[in-house]
Amino acid sequence: MALRVAVTLLEKTSLFELAVPCAVFAGEGYELVLCATAPGGEQRAPGGLRLTAERGLDALREADLIVIPACMMDGYEPPGELLDALREAHARGARIASLCSGAFVLAAAGLLDGRPAATHWMYADELRRRYPYVQVDDRSLYVDDGSVLTSAGTAAAIDLCLHIVRGDYGTAAAAEVGRRMVVAPHREGDQTQYAPPGIPAPPSRTEGGPGLAPVLDWALARLHRPLTIGELASRAGMSTRTFGRHFAYEVGATPLKWLNQQRLARARELLETTDLPVDTVAERSGLGSGDSLRQHFHRALATTPGAYRRTFRMAGAAHPAHPAHAAQAHPAHPAHPAS
Known part of the structure; x- marks a missing residue:
């Protein structure tokens, strides 16, 4: 049977981080269900939208994986029933993943105490302030701590979900989902979320150009060759030093x-x-x-x-x-x- 994935509808949740797990886990190998976290099965969303779900928190008792999308940061307090259901699911061995500010929900449930956890860098200080026992990681795209997984915001939510597919079904399955979603090549979790201070944006990015994507594609087609940083820099039309700085800005890692x-x-x-x-x-x-x-x-x-x-x-x-x-x-x- 397929792995059962429950995605929670939070009050005024971010539609992007809600859509990501729905897109990734709606395919083969997974049985996806949306579950409401408020009575009546209806949740408010930004822009006046209202979201409904046929299932409630009972779906969490059956799930192999529970995904908590981003929650709005303007005073949102997760319902006590949701926190209890998450604690119960974790105790029975279900995997629980949060996307972006969804980490605040896991922290409120006590599931991040003593654990490394990622969130969007804009929310990292607030997470530290509210939950001092959480080992907040404000640089990584995502953190896989076994049964509890957390991600930074926006595109990092895709990275974490594809990482989960890769762990369940392998690299080829994750690559196929990535191709269907037309996303960038695989990014490791410990790549940085954003540019280090003091590194100017490459001209191609500020002008809306392709940036280093053509160089990355060229390198991916030649991985079997002994590529050098100088060769990649020449391909990009930059000095080795400039290339390294721009590479760190765009990719979040060194070329090597x-x-x-x-x-x-x-x-x-x-x-x-x-x-x-x-x-x-x-x-x-x-x-x-x-x-x-x-x-x-x-x-x-x-x-x-x-x-x-x-x-x-x-x-x-x-x-x-x-x-x-x-x-x-x-x-x-x-x-x-x-x-």
Whole structure:
């Protein structure tokens, strides 16, 4: 059976962060249900809209994954019944994810005490003030702390939801959802949310141009090659120093870290979708030898290429059925995905 996902309708919730899990988890492998958090099944939304749901908080008792979208920050207080339902769901082992300011709901339920948690950087200080026991991370796109996952705002909500799909069904399944949604290539959770102070915006961004996207696409098509930062900078028409600054602004990581992340993602996809030997996977993904690939997998995913392939080839074969074996593979996805 498919994984059951319950998305809560909060009073005056952000429509974008509500739409993201609906778009990601409405496909194969998931059974999506919206549940109201107020009596009557109707919730107010911005712009005078009213949202209705056929289910109430009882849906949380059946869910494998509960997603809390962003809540409005103008005095919203989550209902006590919702907080009780979240505590009960967490106690029985359900995964619970919040998007953007939805972290305030999880914090109110006490589920973030002593945990690292992401939220939009604009709300980080307020989260620290209200809930001093939460280890607030105001830089990461998302944090996976096992049964509790949190994300920053807007596009980071997509990143976290695709990360969940990747953990349930593998890289190829997440990539397919990403292609359907026409989103950027996979971004790791520990990439920064916003530009560090003092780095000016690249001219192409301020002028509405494509920025570094053509260079990233060019590099993705040549991951098997020994690419250098100088080569990428030349492709962008910049000095190496300027390129590094603009790359950090647009991508939120250094060029070398981004290349390693993309090569690891390519290796994971090849292991999931082909029977190529480990040495060939390493070569085609640009990670060199089989020994080098094993080192990357051990450092980043706490597993081996062979074990990863066995887990996610099975998950891919089972898709869209309930991937119980894949859902237990959380060691492959540490709290902060490593480079």
